[in-house]
Amino acid sequence: LHLLRERLLAARSFASSDNPQAIAFSAPTGSGKTIVMAALFEAILDQPDDQLDWPLDWQPQPEAVILWVSDMPELNEQTRRKIESTSDKVYRVNQLVPIDASFDAELLEGGRVYFINTQKLGTDKLLTKEGEKRTWSIWNTLTNTAKAVADRFYVVIDEAHRGMTSGRGAREAQTLMQRFLLGYPEVGLVKMPLVIGVSATPGRFVRHLTSSDAGHTLHQIHIKPEEVRQSGLLKDRILIHHPETATQAEMTLLEEAARRWRQMTSAWQSYCSTENERTTVRPVLVVQVENGTDRQLTRTNLADALVVIETALGRRLQENEVAHALHDTGDLEVGGHRVRKVEASRIDEDRNIGVVFFKTSLSTGWDCP
Numbered sequence: 015l016h017l018l019r020e021r022l023l024a025a026r027s028f029a030s031s032d033n034p035q036a037i038a039f040s041a042p043t044g045s046g047k048t049i050v051m052a053a054l055f056e057a058i059l060d061q062p063d064d065q066l067d068w069p070l071d072w073q074p075q076p077e078a079v080i081l082w083v084s085d086m087p088e089l090n091e092q093t094r095r096k097i098e099s100t101s102d103k104v105y106r107v108n109q110l111v112p113i114d115a116s117f118d119a120e121l122l123e124g125g126r127v128y129f130i131n132t133q134k135l136g137t138d139k140l141l142t143k144e145g146e147k148r149t150w151s152i153w154n155t156l157t158n159t160a161k162a163v164a165d166r167f168y169v170v171i172d173e174a175h176r177g178m179t180s181g182r183g184a185r186e187a188q189t190l191m192q193r194f195l196l197g198y199p200e201v202g203l204v205k206m207p208l209v210i211g212v213s214a215t216p217g218r219f220v221r222h223l224t225s226s227d228a229g230h231t232l233h234q235i236h237i238k239p240e241e242v243r244q245s246g247l248l249k250d251r252i253l254i255h256h257p258e259t260a261t262q263a264e265m266t267l268l269e270e271a272a273r274r275w276r277q278m279t280s281a282w283q284s285y286c287s288t289e290n291e292r293t294t295v296r297p298v299l300v301v302q303v304e305n306g307t308d309r310q311l312t313r314t315n316l317a318d319a320l321v322v323i324e325t326a327l328g329r330r331l332q333e334n335e336v337a338h339a340l341h342d343t344g345d346l347e348v349g350g351h352r353v354r355k356v357e358a359s360r361i362d363e364d365r366n367i368g369v370v371f372f373k374t375s376l377s378t379g380w381d382c383p
Contacts, residue, residue: 018054019072021233022210028231029207030164036195036209036223036230040216041237047212051170052097052104055080055127058168060103077124078166079159083132083194089172090129092359097127115140118148122159124166132190142201153203164207169194171211171219195223195230205229264314265322268301272326275299275368298361299323299369311340316371317349323369331369337361338371 018039025035041047058078084090094110104110104127113130122128130152134141141152150158159167171191197205209230211219216236223230275297282295303314324330337356338346346353353371361367 017235018050019057021235022054023072025208025231025233026165026168029167031160031197031204031207034195034205034207034209034230035233036211037233037235038211038213038216038220038223039235040213042239043214045237047214048093048096049100051210051212052101055097056101056103058166059109059125059127075166077163078168079122079124079163080127080168080170081122081156082127082129082170082172083191084129084172085132085191087131087133088357088359090131093172094129095359095363113141113152117141117152117155118150119155120150120158121162122155122167124163135190151201153198153201156206157202157204160204160207167207169206169209171209173213192222265318268319269322269326271301272299272323276327279368296365296368298367301369301371303371303373305373311343311346312373316346316353319371320349320351332366334366335368336371337364337367337369340371340373 018037021037025037029035039047039050041050057072058075058080060076061074082090082093084093090112094112097104097110109126111126111128113128113134115134133139135152136142140148144151144154171194193203194206195209197203213219216234220232220234223232278297282297285291286294301319303312303316303319306312320331320336331351333352334354336348336351336353338353339356339358339361344355346355356364356367356370358372361370
């Protein structure tokens with residue numbers, strides 16, 4: 015956090031649309047990047063946490079404007095809830111503000127953290143148009159804010175590696191994410207004065223800034239896995255096995271994983287009880303299933319998977335213990351169990367969930383250290 019603070023101090027004193035500054039903040043998945051950003055927001059809008067080492071000359075900016083940009087509504091909602099749950103200085107009701115289609119303002123208001131996703135920024139979206147009961151397009155709002163408070167307008171691009179194309183031959187502003195960096199002259203959008211790119215893999219973001227004509231001063235912060243591993247958040251090794259004989263081998267691996275899950279659950283219960291922890295850590299078994307077809311939800315037999323898990327556990331799975339994060343269906347009835355649909359970002363807050371089925375990826379919308 016102290017590195018981020020130092021880069022921020024150096025960047026914001028020079029930030030303007032004519033002299034744009036960019037900070038590339040990278041750390042391994044599961045290391046708490048969102049928590050670090052929440053602590054930074056507290057220090058900007060209120061006062062730094064007393065337990066953190068902040069310089070005496072640090073000056074909060076209560077009227078600062080923070081805009082959190084992602085390419086998915088689910089990411090924004092996850093971040094909003096995480097900031098709300100971890101911060102006692104940034105409050106959801108009046109400071110964490112989602113920008114929806116009805117938003118219409120000349121400037122973004124100071125002292126707030128706004129959230130917007132690129133799906134609302136297409137040329138056919140209401141936010142990007144003037145007229146039709148709208149005085150200001152979102153592009154007007156951003157430009158006005160950038161010009162009025164350049165030294166205290168922070169644009170945070172979440173998962174900044176996505177949507178960044180490299181190479182000088184790439185068309186400028188090809189993606190909506192890039193317009194925050196390059197501007198969008200056709201609609202009057204200027205370059206955002208200070209952009210913070212947050213990502214576990216910032217290579218594309220950095221390459222884009224260094225290879226394009228964006229003209230940014232780039233400040234880089236890279237947290238090494240070794241540093242995070244010392245905190246216990248990252249394991250020393252993750253072993254991945256790809257069996258050649260799929261069905262039987264995969265069910266065998268699933269059974270072993272379920273046993274490990276049972277052991278870990280028991281170990282955490284014992285530890286939390288011994289240490290008098292107020293909340294017991296509950297591990298979740300996350301099971302990736304195969305993609306399906308037009309007529310089949312998944313090629314994996316979910317009923318067989320549940321039988322294998324119950325065999326390994328030596329008990330029947332409880333009501334509401336099994337969920338899925340498949341985007342193309344709702345609740346399911348599988349082998350006598352109701353497998354309920356759950357949004358990825360809500361897995362952590364649901365204490366009943368023990369097993370989650372998903373398809374391609376759960377990396378978006380859910381933090382899984």
